[in-house]
Amino acid sequence: MKLLKNTSLAIASVAMVFAAAQTATAQGIIDLNTYDSGVAVYQGSISTSAGTNTFFELLGGATAGSLSPVVSANTHTAINNLTDADPNGQPAPGGYGLDAGYGPTVGVAVDGTGFFQLLIWTGAPTFGANDTYQWESTVWSQAVGNDPTSGSPPPPPAPASLNIPLGSALIGSIVVQADQDALVMSPVPEPTTMALGALGGLGLLLFRRKQV
Numbered sequence: 001m002k003l004l005k006n007t008s009l010a011i012a013s014v015a016m017v018f019a020a021a022q023t024a025t026a027q028g029i030i031d032l033n034t035y036d037s038g039v040a041v042y043q044g045s046i047s048t049s050a051g052t053n054t055f056f057e058l059l060g061g062a063t064a065g066s067l068s069p070v071v072s073a074n075t076h077t078a079i080n081n082l083t084d085a086d087p088n089g090q091p092a093p094g095g096y097g098l099d100a101g102y103g104p105t106v107g108v109a110v111d112g113t114g115f116f117q118l119l120i121w122t123g124a125p126t127f128g129a130n131d132t133y134q135w136e137s138t139v140w141s142q143a144v145g146n147d148p149t150s151g152s153p154p155p156p157p158a159p160a161s162l163n164i165p166l167g168s169a170l171i172g173s174i175v176v177q178a179d180q181d182a183l184v185m186s187p188v189p190e191p192t193t194m195a196l197g198a199l200g201g202l203g204l205l206l207f208r209r210k211q212v
Helices: 002-025 191-211
Strands: 029-033 039-043 054-061 099-104 113-122 133-137 140-143 169-171 173-176 181-187
Touching: 029 054, 039 054, 113 181, 169 181
Parallel strands: 039 181
Antiparallel strands: 029 099, 054 113, 113 133, 113 140, 133 169, 133 181, 173 181
């Protein structure tokens, strides 16, 4: 009888340690959609909705200097296309929005606070100089939700809604409206245009020096 009691205590102790280890390593999760918050994405102006050739990537981390891609638990990739409707058939406000389920935030515990930055672009498969349009948010902080893989039995997923800052953007603009908020991507200047602009500026500088 004593042996059985000791064995039960040992099993319970192991279970507690295992559960604690799961909790310690669990990562907080964040929503990867804008359907719930009523945010739409536009291209160039609020009169032109973004299309399916538009990509987005959310970066997240424990500090503003340790951001890394948030990989969707639904699509298993960090870079996803915008969609014009969610899986339930709910149309995106304005035409297209983010909808890639949810993903874990590396280095941020369940129900903790993480730092995030959102990138949206068209043209190239990655965010960079070859894009045709771009939108880039400022870095913001917000709470994250629980991890559906932690616990026994695991709880239902409860990701934190994406709380995109609507004050200003590093690239592109934001239009706040009564029925929806709009993220408007800006066109990316072609390399030749940028080079001509740089040469024109250099010529103007040399001209002014000669006059002096």
